[in-house]
Amino acid sequence: MKPWITISRKTILDHSKWLKVEDHSIQLPNGTTIDNWCWIISPDYVNVVVQDEDENFVCFRQTKYAANGISLAPVGGYLEPDEDPLTCAKRELREELGYQASEWVSLGRFPCDGNHGNGFANLFLARGAHQVGEIIVDDLEEQEIIKLSRSELMQSLLDGEFKVLSWSTAVALALFHA
């Protein structure tokens, strides 16, 4: 069972730091070639499920452009250039909540689109989280902080209240550890 091989790649859209698109020429294990496999390049990001020292989960209520209505959301954001995922996760926790955490659990690193790329989601659980300073606002969305018990978090997940794919992934995986 062999991987597909990238023979060549060319940029067909250079939109911004948020999006580039390439066409890849690919060779399959059976020798077949595909000449125009589209490949989406966008920044990797983190999502952080935050559990505080009282074992409550600290989430946001917010809107998101691709989701209908108001959603629950974990901490999250894009990696800066050359930033490693854990550093980004700690930065986003500090900026979005003013928190630091005593224990970090990696929940995995996943391509967002198995066929066409679109960056990697780096998921974390931050435990023993506690306030160390003020929130540093730089997001475009309004956010309200909400604290949920473990059973409330579970019910919200099962009710579909975490409306973006990676948000539900992060919360579901965190619940197996927290």
Added chain:
Amino acid sequence: MKPWITISRKTILDHSKWLKVEDHSIQLPNGTTIDNWCWIISPDYVNVVVQDEDENFVCFRQTKYAANGISLAPVGGYLEPDEDPLTCAKRELREELGYQASEWVSLGRFPCDGNHGNGFANLFLARGAHQVGEIIVDDLEEQEIIKLSRSELMQSLLDGEFKVLSWSTAVALALFHA
């Protein structure tokens, strides 16, 4: 807490049925406008976690272009034009495994990229699944069928063996129901 409003949209890349890209002009609740918010259009898809009549989980071992090495995977595939998600899920279960299921549980419908779209993942658990015919091969990847107990599925998930974001989401959510 109001949603962002799409003022206008224009196509900036028409690659194929797999990918189009638009630029959206957007108005934020505070009145700010953004003129070049990129929006990725790709087909919605399904992932189906399959539990057979012996309560084992029927998965694949396969490669995927965006993932390193060999991954475990649920049943999955893109919706045909105008196909609804459950019909697609039943079709993919029939084609990829030759199975039908006696019970279908919806695990949610999620935008794959909360900021930029990239289609919706429709996730299902199919219970009481059983063979009714031959496999109809049309995927580009080689696939091996593997059956896992509930505890093996859980351990594989926590070991990161489901290497694509939506695959881990589907398996994690299914484990809360199965």
